[in-house]
Amino acid sequence: MKLIFSPASPFVRKVNVMRHEGQLVDIISLTPVQTTALSTDPAARSANPLGKIPALVLDHGKTLFDSRVICRYLNDLSGAGLYPKATLWDVLTLEALADGIMESAVLMVYEARLRPEEKQFETWVEAQWSKIAHALDALEQNEFTILGGDLHFGQLAVACALGYLDFRHPDRNWRDGRTSLDTWNKMMQDRASMQATLPEG
DSSP: OEEEEOTTOHHHHHHHHHHHHTTOGGGOEEEEOOOOSSSOOHHHHHHOTTOOSOEEEOTTSOEEESHHHHHHHHHHHHTOOOSOGGGHHHHHHHHHHHHHHHHHHHHHHHHHHHSOGGGOOHHHHHHHHHHHHHHHHHHHTTSOGGGSSSOOHHHHHHHHHHHHHHHHOGGGOTTTTOHHHHHHHHHHHTSHHHHTTOOOO
16 A cells, blocks of 8 residues: 655644554555645646645546545554544544644635735634634533543544644744643643654645
């Protein structure tokens, strides 16, 4: 199998974390691409008609895409048990929250990097940050009790989202007023799978 990826993508990091947690590093090779919302790498387009990453090309040539699909597949393949049946819908909902944080954070990056400065829409950027802030506040206030307890992939997805905020938006200081979430995040970031998948670029 091979993973079409960019090391800066938080969605790719999710898959890479599962790759490590499921002990699949040796059977999934990495194919790096340089792709943006305005310029799609041919390898990404070949693997996924949408041209988005990550995309996992299976040994028989079929491709899986969308990080949630790939992570579920790799979890089942490895038997990692990171989507426990008893709490499955809570875990998936937490993962969806993490993905929403990532999506808004990536859109903020696109606005700054891909639009000419005179066309950047600051109100829209702040609206994206507002979504992130509300999600972080909900996590801080323990509205998602599934954040605690035994390890599952919803937790790892949130850790990837917080790592991306540190990577691309350090000036936003997401930790301000969120000491419980910060403490939890420090513990998660120390995991070997998180340390092995630090974003680059």
